Amino acid sequence: MANEYKKTTNLPQTGFPMRASLAQNEPKRLASWEDEGVYEQMLKKNEGHKKFVLHDGPPYANGPIHLGHAQNKISKDIINRFKSMQGYQTPYVPGWDCHGQPIEHKVETILGTEKFNELPTEKVRELCRKMAVEQVDTQRQGFKRLGVLGEWDNPYLTYVNDYDATDIEIFKAIFDRGAIYRGRKPVHWCSHCHTALAEAEIEYGDEVSPAIFVRFEMTTVPAGLEAWEGKLWVDIWTTTPWTLPADDAVILHPEASYVAVIHDGQAEIMAEALVEKDCAKFGYEDVELVRGADGEPWRMTGTELCHNKYKQPIFGDQGEEGEFIYADYVTLDDGTGIVHTAPGHGVDDYLAGMKFGIPVVMPVDDDGRFFKGDVMGTGGPWSGMEVNEANPKIIEWLRERGTLILHEDINHSYPHCWRCKEPVIFRATSQWFVSMDKPLADGKSLREEATAELNKVAFYPAHAIKRIGSMVEGRPDWCISRQRNWGVPIPAYTCQDCGEVVMNDATLDAVIELFRTKGSDCWFTDDPASYLGDACTCEKCGGHNLKANKDILDVWWDSGVSHTAVCRHRDNLAFPADMYLEGSDQHRGWFMSSLMTSVGAYGVAPYKSVVSQGFTLDGQGRKMSKSLGNVIDPNKVCDERGADVLRLWLASVDTSNDVPCDGDILGHVGEAYRKIRNTLRFLLGEIEGQFDPAADAVELSELTAYDQLALARMCKVHQTVTDAYNGYRFNVVYRNLYDYVTELSNGYLNATKDRVYCGEKDGAERRSALTVWAQILTMLVHDLQPILVFTCDEIMEFLPASMRDGQERAALLDWYQAPWTADGCAEKLAAYEHMTAARDAFTKAFEEAKAAGSVTEKTSQGARAELTLTAEAAAALSGVDLAEVFVCSAVEVSEGAELSCAVAPADGEKCPRCWNFRTLGADGLCCRCHDAVAAHQE
Numbered sequence: 001m002a003n004e005y006k007k008t009t010n011l012p013q014t015g016f017p018m019r020a021s022l023a024q025n026e027p028k029r030l031a032s033w034e035d036e037g038v039y040e041q042m043l044k045k046n047e048g049h050k051k052f053v054l055h056d057g058p059p060y061a062n063g064p065i066h067l068g069h070a071q072n073k074i075s076k077d078i079i080n081r082f083k084s085m086q087g088y089q090t091p092y093v094p095g096w097d098c099h100g101q102p103i104e105h106k107v108e109t110i111l112g113t114e115k116f117n118e119l120p121t122e123k124v125r126e127l128c129r130k131m132a133v134e135q136v137d138t139q140r141q142g143f144k145r146l147g148v149l150g151e152w153d154n155p156y157l158t159y160v161n162d163y164d165a166t167d168i169e170i171f172k173a174i175f176d177r178g179a180i181y182r183g184r185k186p187v188h189w190c191s192h193c194h195t196a197l198a199e200a201e202i203e204y205g206d207e208v209s210p211a212i213f214v215r216f217e218m219t220t221v222p223a224g225l226e227a228w229e230g231k232l233w234v235d236i237w238t239t240t241p242w243t244l245p246a247d248d249a250v251i252l253h254p255e256a257s258y259v260a261v262i263h264d265g266q267a268e269i270m271a272e273a274l275v276e277k278d279c280a281k282f283g284y285e286d287v288e289l290v291r292g293a294d295g296e297p298w299r300m301t302g303t304e305l306c307h308n309k310y311k312q313p314i315f316g317d318q319g320e321e322g323e324f325i326y327a328d329y330v331t332l333d334d335g336t337g338i339v340h341t342a343p344g345h346g347v348d349d350y351l352a353g354m355k356f357g358i359p360v361v362m363p364v365d366d367d368g369r370f371f372k373g374d375v376m377g378t379g380g381p382w383s384g385m386e387v388n389e390a391n392p393k394i395i396e397w398l399r400e401r402g403t404l405i406l407h408e409d410i411n412h413s414y415p416h417c418w419r420c421k422e423p424v425i426f427r428a429t430s431q432w433f434v435s436m437d438k439p440l441a442d443g444k445s446l447r448e449e450a451t452a453e454l455n456k457v458a459f460y461p462a463h464a465i466k467r468i469g470s471m472v473e474g475r476p477d478w479c480i481s482r483q484r485n486w487g488v489p490i491p492a493y494t495c496q497d498c499g500e501v502v503m504n505d506a507t508l509d510a511v512i513e514l515f516r517t518k519g520s521d522c523w524f525t526d527d528p529a530s531y532l533g534d535a536c537t538c539e540k541c542g543g544h545n546l547k548a549n550k551d552i553l554d555v556w557w558d559s560g561v562s563h564t565a566v567c568r569h570r571d572n573l574a575f576p577a578d579m580y581l582e583g584s585d586q587h588r589g590w591f592m593s594s595l596m597t598s599v600g601a602y603g604v605a606p607y608k609s610v611v612s613q614g615f616t617l618d619g620q621g622r623k624m625s626k627s628l629g630n631v632i633d634p635n636k637v638c639d640e641r642g643a644d645v646l647r648l649w650l651a652s653v654d655t656s657n658d659v660p661c662d663g664d665i666l667g668h669v670g671e672a673y674r675k676i677r678n679t680l681r682f683l684l685g686e687i688e689g690q691f692d693p694a695a696d697a698v699e700l701s702e703l704t705a706y707d708q709l710a711l712a713r714m715c716k717v718h719q720t721v722t723d724a725y726n727g728y729r730f731n732v733v734y735r736n737l738y739d740y741v742t743e744l745s746n747g748y749l750n751a752t753k754d755r756v757y758c759g760e761k762d763g764a765e766r767r768s769a770l771t772v773w774a775q776i777l778t779m780l781v782h783d784l785q786p787i788l789v790f791t792c793d794e795i796m797e798f799l800p801a802s803m804r805d806g807q808e809r810a811a812l813l814d815w816y817q818a819p820w821t822a823d824g825c826a827e828k829l830a831a832y833e834h835m836t837a838a839r840d841a842f843t844k845a846f847e848e849a850k851a852a853g854s855v856t857e858k859t860s861q862g863a864r865a866e867l868t869l870t871a872e873a874a875a876a877l878s879g880v881d882l883a884e885v886f887v888c889s890a891v892e893v894s895e896g897a898e899l900s901c902a903v904a905p906a907d908g909e910k911c912p913r914c915w916n917f918r919t920l921g922a923d924g925l926c927c928r929c930h931d932a933v934a935a936h937q938e
């Protein structure tokens with residue numbers, strides 16, 4: 001429009017800059033939000049309204065934030081902002097998980113193991129706490145920079161006194177309902193250091209071990225072998241002969257086929273797939289299989305053989321028996337396809353044994369020596385001997401009894417202690433458990449209650465309930481004790497007089513009180529008599545000499561009780577929470593531990609809804625790792641591109657699956673951001689200072705037909721977006737808004753800009769268009785606000801008050817109310833579809849005409865259309881100025897069987913002011929421009 005009439009047109013003017021400079025401007029905006037207390041204002045705005053409590057899952061206070069953290073916090077912020085706009089009061093209290101091994105490990109690394117071991121527990125704990133506080137601060141800065149609003153000054157931390165006390169409060173509630181018990185569980189054990197070791201404290205290294213094949217004598221006869229008259233054995237393979245005194249089961253693969261090999265007139269059961277390999281190894285010649293009555297070899301699967309019995313290999317003569325069970329992890333690569341099992345000496349064995357009720361036998365003491373005695377549970381012939389020392393003697397003993405088939409040595413990877421580098425053993429020690437199956441005080445088991453409660457929870461995506469449901473169904477009892485320093489103590493005492501473990505309501509109440517007033521450090525320093533009072537009594541012997549035990553609670557217990565320590569104990573929150581939202585790994589983690597502790601204590605789930613999300617990967621679907629060099633640092637993205645671009649990225653991906661991110665992806669998102677920003681700016685250019693809908697809008701019934709269709713379309717998009725937010729499907733929000741912005745700039749805005757730029761400033765037609773433009777801009781600012789928090793807040797400065805609910809800050813907006821529902825404007829929406837199809841037909845015909853040379857003007861203003869519409873379409877579009885829609889000079893409509901369009905050069909001449917082809921008047925202008933110029937000069 002660089003012509004002499006420029007100053008008579010309504011040129012766009014706005015202070016909203018084209019360049020966002022997010023990286024520079026966002027921190028300033030954040031600072032003003034903090035100064036003004038925007039989060040607090042947001043809560044105040046909805047004071048007295050229904051609450052929506054999205055309860056924050058605590059990230060572990062360790063290291064700077066990563067992209068997964070950013071994904072998590074941005075998702076929560078989007079939901080909270082949306083819910084707040086919808087009128088809910090949305091208190092959001094972020095939290096941190098502060099106890100646990102990684103922090104303790106960091107402290108040990110800094111101090112060195114020797115110094116660390118010399119320090120008293122309370123000193124170690126002080127250093128751990130200091131470390132946690134520092135880490136919390138680093139992460140808090142990172143989270144705030146993302147534009148996430150919440151109670152950052154008053155977060156919840158799992159080491160404060162009230163939290164410590166709550167850990168025990170919940171423990172007591174579950175204890176009182178009867179679900180907590182002491183039992184044995186295998187852990188990595190270093191006999192040299194006298195301690196249990198976590199998996200992270202294990203180093204794997206090569207080790208030579210004896211590998212032996214042994215036959216156990218059957219005491220039952222599997223179905224189909226009744227006719228067999230010789231002896232019947234089951235063959236096993238093990239690399240830890242010293243675990244044989246604790247053997248009480250053999251594990252088969254459930255679906256594998258097992259047969260009985262005849263050797264020396266005796267039959268030995270092994271996996272069919274391994275017969276050839278093993279018999280060659282054993283030196284069995286001319287191998288025959290036991291056959292059934294039909295003459296076919298006898299065969300049975302592991303499932304079918306289950307519950308058969310055999311003589312315990314060491315204590316069988318005393319009547320001890322072992323049982324056949326099955327588990328999927330048994331392979332047919334090595335051995336006999338039958339695994340000797342001592343549940344006290346291996347985690348897999350233990351878990352498989354638990355399912356079949358196999359007892360945990362533990363004949364080995366803290367020093368790695370066999371208990372003395374001659375019954376199951378002792379070392380029998382090897383009483384008092386160190387286990388590795390016993391190995392060759394056990395092999396010899398088996399050889400003498402004719403049950404050893406073969407002995408060889410193998411080199412394999414074996415766990416070693418990270419401190420002393422000695423090989424470790426698996427050894428069951430006393431641990432505390434939450435029982436899944438014991439009937440609780442009111443009859444049902446925790447597993448049953450939890451399953452019933454899960455069915456009341458809304459899951460997003462819906463299928464996630466299957467995942468957590470099957471975990472609840474299959475999980476073994478929860479082992480809640482750990483042998484570490486940095487955590488909340490398990491409130492148990494040992495009687496120094498008789499060895500009884502003491503725990504009852506009176507001691508538990510005293511501990512809750514102690515932790516609430518003085519914190520859990522006292523557990524390690526104060527004499528129990530000083531705070532237990534009368535409760536300092538052994539129920540068994542009546543003694544008063546109690547010593548506090550050293551175990552601490554599993555760190556998942558800490559975070560798991562946040563439903564009470566946070567949601568119940570903070571006045572502004574609510575229990576159960578409306579929503580928990582985390583990565584899908586938390587089905588096993590926090591979703592689970594929260595469910596167990598809440599159902600265990602109260603019989604109800606701690607959440608009404610659960611949103612689970614996938615993980616961040618790089619653009620090629622690989623995990624992010626330093627070694628691959630594909631790590632995206634969210635803070636760096638904020639510093640280079642801006643938090644709004646990162647937030648837009650999060651909104652653009654389907655978080656119900658794993659989400660990709662890399663520099664290219666962020667580059668594309670940056671382009672999308674600019675496109676959205678430009679559209680906002682384009683709209684604002686005719687509104688800021690020019691049009692205030694409160695004063696200047698026309699009645700909706702007086703909108704031009706085209707404007708009405710465009711408004712209907714906007715209402716429909718808004719409804720789709722609202723539904724998508726309500727289903728927490730941000731990518732659907734993004735897709736619809738982004739596509740709509742594209743549709744606007746190619747369609748409605750492009751078509752109506754002539755009316756807005758060149759029309760009479762205060763004329764009804766221009767105001768009709770701007771009425772819709774203002775609605776569209778209002779809708780976009782509101783619908784984008786939960787995502788583009790900085791940009792929407794920036795644009796607030798340029799909008800008339802009536803378009804921003806009278807607010808200064810975007811976070812304080814209410815959800816946009818469209819003038820029509822999609823149902824209410826169904827006819828208009830149908831007409832919009834006809835219009836879009838007609839425009840597409842015109843565009844195609846125009847491009848073809850240009851290519852054929854039948855029209856020579858480059859722009860469609862230089863063309864006129866001969867349009868054939870169906871009767872239905874023609875009726876729907878009657879009244880719509882199709883020449884404006886097509887941006888051409890004229891449209892001649894006729895009715896026909898189907899839609900078609902022909903294009904010819906425009907009649908008339910090009911108006912120098914608006915470039916439309918019209919009949920020009922004496923002043924050389926088209927009629928419309930003549931009037932507009934006249935009005936301008938008045």
Ligand SMILES: [Zn+2]
Nearest residue numbers: 190193417420
């Ligand atoms: Zn060690």
Ligand SMILES: [Zn+2]
Nearest residue numbers: 495498538541
């Ligand atoms: Zn006692």
Ligand SMILES: [Zn+2]
Nearest residue numbers: 911914926929
């Ligand atoms: Zn004109």
